[in-house]
Amino acid sequence: MVDRYHDHCPVFVRPSTGASNAKELHFDKLDSGYKVGTAGSKGVGRSSTIQLFHGSEVAFWPNAQTHAAGVLQAVPDMDGTEIILESTANGVGNLFHEKWKDAEAGIGDFIAIFVPWYWQEEYRKAVPDNFTLTEDEQAYADAYGLDAEQMAWRRNKIAELKDETLFKQEYPANAAEAFQMSGHDGFIKPADVVRARKAGLEGIGPLIVGADPARFGNDRFSLAFRQGRKVRKVESKGKLDTVAGANWIKQVVDTDKPARVFIDVGGTGAGVYDLLNAWGYGFDGIGSGKAVCVPIDFAGSPQQMDIVLPSGEVRPGPYNRRAEMWTRSRDWLNEPGGADIPDDDGLQADACGPGYHYNANSYLLLESKEHMRDVRKLRSPDEWDAVALTFAEPVGENNWGGTLNYPNLGLA
Helix, strand or coil, X not given: CHHHHHHCCCHHHCCCCCEECCCEEEECCCCEEEECCCCCCCCCCCCCCCCEEEEECHHHCCCHHHHHHCHHHHCCCCCCCEEEEECCCCCCCCHHHHHHHHHHCCCCCCCCCCCCHHHCCCCCCXXXXXXXXCHHHHHHHHHHCCCHHHHHHHHHHHHXXXXXXXXXXXXXXXXXXXXXXXXXXXXXXXXXXXXXXXXXCCCCCCEEEEEECCCCCCCEEEEEEEECCEEEEEEEEECCCHHHHHHHHHHHHHHHCCCEEEEECCCCHHXXXXXXHHCCCECCCCCCCCCCEEEECCCCCCCCCEEECCCCCEEECECCHHHHHHHHHHHHHCCCCCCECCCCHHHHHHHHCCCEEECCCCCEEECCHXXXXXXXXXXXXXXXXXXXXXXXXXXXXXXXXXXXXXXXXXXX
């Protein structure tokens, strides 16, 4: 766009050009110019001195944190400088979302500017005869000051998409909708997570803890605490070694007295479980006292590889234990009785982070932590891995006294 403007600029005001190519437009006599860089390059703009910076589609940058530490630091904090970061929302938990939250809270120098769908003049439709707003539509119109033509367009678009939630994703009216309803094609959909974040359900049944030990330096050691339909809390710690992690779980068992603690034994998790087992916390098949810790291998075979439909048809199911537990957690979010999880952006980012695919035999595979971290430059979804672990096996026995019967809670 700048190059086109420069080419059509009258000669008597057009600055002298030194370099002009796809990546640079330099005005040699003014000692200034434009440079274009791609977000896929880690070192773009580093060590430069920049007065005006425009970052486009920041929520989709694969090396966002690297750029924040590099090119954004190349813009001095002084008069005559400016940084503009613009993007379509791409879920929560990424750099753009974090910058947006800080701007809304008045932290830092950025100003939050959101452009809702109804600012677009073309998003209008002739009002049909006998057009009457429902109670919910009237509340929506009142909230955003919309007229009948805009509401007619909205109703028609929802009918076309066949889902009001999908409308909120594609045509958000506020920033919360934009971030919470958007994201890539993850295995768990943002709308399902948002619904659970806003629920207010009671936790009934035995307490089950899922433990996802950290396997790499930047991963988190995460614990999720669930009772029936309610995830009571999720806690994470970083930089825990095997002994510290085992001691943390031991303290949880002694204090909270869960019915089961399911531990991923891939990587350092094996050492964590071995210590707990040596201390007498390994599940002994009886389920009495402190013997509640159960090893789970994410990469192991699922309990049920094939799915039997009500019609009797048999279809391929999850390929491994991790895909099976994530499937159970996804289905739990959509149960008629509802689900309740902490209202936390980071937890949603983990839940909606992994993609999925099917192998040659049509078995379900989740995107691996390594692929998310190394290829897409996203953090490992440790906290939802911990939630998924609470669905490893059915638990109906309270190890700390008595048996609990709770109907219609699925794999609690």
